[in-house]
Amino acid sequence: EDQVTQSPEALRLQEGESSSLNCSYTVSGLRGLFWYRQDPGKGPEFLFTLYSAGEEKEKERLKATLTKKESFLHITAPKPEDSATYLCAGGTGAGGGNKLTFGTGTQLKVEL
Amino acid sequence: DTEVTQTPKHLVMGMTNKKSLKCEQHMGHRAMYWYKQKAKKPPELMFVYSYEKLSINESVPSRFSPECPNSSLLNLHLHALQPEDSALYLCASSQDASNQPQHFGDGTRLSIL
Numbered sequence A: 001e002d003q004v005t006q007s008p009e010a011l012r013l014q015e016g017e018s019s020s021l022n023c024s025y026t027v028s029g030l031r032g033l034f035w036y037r038q039d040p041g042k043g044p045e046f047l048f049t050l051y052s053a054g055e056e057k058e059k060e061r062l063k064a065t066l067t068k069k070e071s072f073l074h075i076t077a078p079k080p081e082d083s084a085t086y087l088c089a090g091g092t093g094a095g096g097g098n099k100l101t102f103g104t105g106t107q108l109k110v111e112l
Numbered sequence B: 001d002t003e004v005t006q007t008p009k010h011l012v013m014g015m016t017n018k019k020s021l022k023c024e025q026h027m028g029h030r031a032m033y034w035y036k037q038k039a040k041k042p043p044e045l046m047f048v049y050s051y052e053k054l055s056i057n058e059s060v061p062s063r064f065s066p067e068c069p070n071s072s073l074l075n076l077h078l079h080a081l082q083p084e085d086s087a088l089y090l091c092a093s094s095q096d097a098s099n100q101p102q103h104f105g106d107g108t109r110l111s112i113l
Helices: none
Strands: A003-007 A010-014 A019-026 A032-038 A045-050 A056-059 A062-066 A070-075 A084-091 A100-102 A106-111 B004-007 B010-013 B018-025 B031-037 B044-050 B053-057 B064-070 B073-079 B087-094 B108-112
Touching: A003 A084, A003 A100, A010 A019, A019 A032, A019 A084, A032 A070, A045 A056, A045 A062, A070 A084, B004 B087, B010 B018, B018 B031, B018 B087, B031 B073, B044 B064, B053 B064
Parallel strands: A010 A106, B010 B108
Antiparallel strands: A003 A019, A019 A070, A032 A045, A032 A084, A056 A062, A062 A070, A084 A100, A084 A106, B004 B018, B018 B073, B031 B044, B031 B087, B044 B053, B064 B073, B087 B108
């Protein structure tokens, strides 16, 4: 059975305090690893797709990396507006539909 | 603002009512998805449409009936729902049904009385 596990479940950081979120996966036939950000009462907002081990992508204070077993979302010098739940998902898209298996998320709170 | 628009934002219905949720995208995407999300849980896939044809049904009860009238629209028809069906219903779209990223709307918050 496909499984995606995220840690930690919750993380409190001071503004400017860098850290990393972990996403471990066992997804048969993985075709892409996706990171999303979700604010309360909103839908997930797409951040990154990683397709192969060794790939890295950056956007502002966020950097996502991928190995054969896990992905990391590095947050550098976070600000309060980075507070959200971060979800990762493994995708097995192959024509019929990109089935995403989501992790349970890391709830990040960045304080002043 | 998201490019996937869902209406209504909130819906309260009784167990005997019939209602529909609507989703619209104008990004030219050819795959559309319905998800259900309970509080503090990740989204769970319900249905996938690829080129307006139903390609995946994740064993969803028949009281949920999806419809894709054209490439921009996706409906979810609801009938005889149960209280446990109360959740946030999310629509998403992607360029196609391969490994392209999915873009989500902000959902319909559904409450069953």
